[in-house]
Amino acid sequence: MALDIGFGSLTITFLVTLYAVGAAIYGERNKNDRWIDSARNAMLLTFPLLTISIISIIYLILTNQFQVNYVAHVSSLSMPVYLKITALWGSQAGSLVFWSWLLAAFAAAVMLRKWDNERDLLPWVIIITAGTLAFFLFLNVFFENPFARLWQSVQGVTVSMFAPSGAIPYIPANGQGLNPLLRHPGMIIHPPAQYLGFVSCIIPYAFAMASLITGRKDDNWIYISRRWTLWAWVFLSLGLVLGMRWAYDVLGWGGYWGWDPVEISALLPWLTGTAFLHSVMIQEKRGMFKQWNMVLIILTYDLVIFGTFLTRSGVLSSVHAFSTSAIGPLFFAFIALTLTASLGLLLHRWDDLKSNNELKSFFSREALFLLNNLLFMGVLVTSFWGVIFPLISELVSGQKVTVGPPFYERATAPLLGGLMLLMGVAPLSVWGYSSWKTLGRSIWKPFLASLLTIPVVFYLGIWKPWYAIVAFWMVGFVIAVTVYEFWCGTISRMRRFKENFFVALWKLVTRYRRRYGGYIIHLGMVLMALGIIGIEMFQTDTQGTIDVGEYLQLDEYTMTFDDIAIFDTNDGRYVTRAVVGIFKNDEKVSELYPRRDYFYDARQYVTVPGMRSTLADEFYVILVDLDPITRAIATFKIYHNPLVKWMWVGSWVFIVGFIVTVWPDKKPHTRR
């Protein structure tokens, strides 16, 4: 029953999106508002319809209906309820429906806005969002159907939506269960955040294309979609951070980022999105880079589709890829089609998007923003090249050649360093005309202050490597510039309006939310950079096999192996848990419980590290193995990760910055 309702409403939604595209085209052609309104209503309808499908899938999982292939695949009797709900996006078919559902929600929200001034854009926004939605629903209905059932016939068990002739339903006694590695809080929010980020990129793209098609020359699409772009950006960022956190906590290799193709595919739209957020300011302030901004938004859209494609098609070997599947070529065709159409359209309107101004000086704000864009594109091209390198080398030479993390690290490090430096310099530059002298005049104070970082670093006993010192200085520089900006703005308000410090600071930030919110985001980014510098340049590790009562040493830490416990849990795990004491300079600071969980349903081990975290460093211990005979000799791998906590602190700071930026203004246009 739930199955028929769910599948029925999925199929109907697909038809409704096709209708929306058709009605919008017809209405636009014949200038008939009734058809366009009908298309708009159809778009509004997709959200409740897909909600029914989503509820059906969750219902099927919660009621353990293992005759449904998807349910048997991602769920099992022993899984707790919250994991069963997250199993909705635990595998391919379900996650695609989830993706469509989010897109329908966003599209419906866009449909609900007031369209009085942009009536001409409406049909095109409908066509683009409905077209994208139709593509994903098409995949769901015809290729990756979450409602397909298992059937038993003489040939064996097959998967299909409707009963093959002579087959009876096949109902496994239990499901395989969600991959144990995915049973982690980070995995509950990482995919939705990532998908929200992906999906919200589609809205600005739709407005940009609508603006191109209708031949509008104003920047209206940017103002309308600005908030969407910001939301898209923050969710893409959150998706990345949560993914890193999950990798750090669960995969147990002491790292957070492995330059895996799927990680990169999530990074790519973030890079173009970040570049877009910066360069769009130049279009707003100076009327420049209009064509370039279009390129960026088109790239972001297609990189979102590409990212979904990489995760879902299994074209590249990766821990993320679920399986090889028929949907690969379809994705490829869709990307090729949208990319050519959008770029063709852009070329067609190229002359309408001429700049109103010219670049005048190397040190003007807009030139530095251009440099920022170039560097972001550099990181983008490097990452993209690394991902497709195996495919290209195979095409060219017949030999598959891959590149590993050292490639990405070496090629992107100077670019990321350049971006850090720009984060320090650009906020102090001015629009239009600026020279060495004008820039120097505003920058020398924070620059001198930042030099203090170097003696501090030496004092802490860090003398090498040289690039670490430079990196620490850059962090100090960006922080100094950011604090200086806040300071100058506040002081000038205090003088002008006779306000006290806190009132002045508050008013400064609330009057210029985007600017100071942006600075707070910068601050978050450099704090994250601090964590990355710590773990990338100063991580140490050791490993050893010891008996209960013995110890291991790493840097100033000593880890004693105190006890071991082996037990079953009622959610289907066989747990081996060690108790270790952590001593820092011979003083006990913590007790940790690294463990290994064996999941009976999935027949797989998951290693759960023990961590003792402070702002200065983190002690990270993995229980690698326990001797099955003595049950007292265990192997541990331990890592000492300096500063790594700043990565997570930084991510909280940028969320604060984001909230400041998007907080709605009470009165519109209260500038200055």
Added chain:
Amino acid sequence: MTEINQFETNPQSGSKAKFIIGGVLIVAAIIYLIASSATANAQYFLTVEETLQKSATGELGDRDLRISGAVIGDTINYNPQTLELSFTIAHVPGSKKELEAEGGLAIALHNAVNDPYRPRLRVVHNGPMPDLLQDEAQAIITGNLEGEVFYADELLLKCPTKYEESIPEQVE
């Protein structure tokens, strides 16, 4: 506030050429970075059969390699004292076409492990035993070949086979 609109009053101080040259230099630097890093860190992605053939002709040198193969469960040997891990992988075809002809990756891995005539390669790795290292897992290993033994710096493992046991002959 540092944001003073000066651009209306200042004369044009630069020409377009200046920016084009600057842009070209930066783009060239980025291309150089990518190209040099790619040549320094490229790894050949090979099957077990290709590795053995190429090593026989001396084509490989001491290049970094990335090899994909099927883990033979009986050969896994792990010493928790020294963390030395060794196992043997069997040849699995590299191209998608060949894999599909065999009936998919899971079946190809199963065939590879159970076929004693397949080319095989001994792998040695130092480090914790990965959770997914088990019979008929697909191993993607990175490292160097020294003589007949492959010294892996990195192991990536995938297990596509689990599901088939509970539901036989499943069509994906």
